[in-house]
Amino acid sequence: GQQLNQSPQSMFIQEGEDVSMNCTSSSIFNTWLWYKQDPGEGPVLLIALYKAGELTSNGRLTAQFGITRKDSFLNISASIPSDVGIYFCAGQLGNQFYFGTGTSLTVIP
């Protein structure tokens, strides 16, 4: 199936730094979602976006639904050690649901 292009593939940052990652697609989506996956666990929903241009926050996380409906961004402010994990974007169109390639985040205390 289709996969969305997510970048960067991995990040190593110092605790307290801000993080930005993005996801792009050649297809238009009606919904963009961001998930975090811890090792050996299923993905957990962080933020859901339903409208082009929408900017939504969840604590230190902020995500935006791109105007073109083909991209989305996730920002994490003031990172902490528990932010470590793999972050996936996902685009939804009708009953079709596609994941990004993932961004592995390592936070150095």
Added chain:
Amino acid sequence: GAVVSQHPSRVICKSGTSVKIECRSLDFQATTMFWYRQFPKQSLMLMATSNEGSKATYEQGVEKDKFLINHASLTLSTLTVTSAHPEDSSFYICSASRTGYGYTFGSGTRLTVV
């Protein structure tokens, strides 16, 4: 909320045997569930869409006879890996959709075939 329970969390089986993985929506009814496979450090790849009361829809390249999916009720879908081989070892994850809650994932099943 929307809780999806997946069982077992880990299973080790001998080559040639079959393994069944269960996915349950605990507090809602799911007419559609999804099964994914994930290799280490890679993204989730959709294997099939499980439809209650009808046949599953498989993604291209996924063997229907090897990965049997049954969605007998609105709260339960099962994935059976038949005649498992070492190359079937992977992390399998199910998900279900509930209006207002998006897609909720199970905690995954680590399958090791020896």
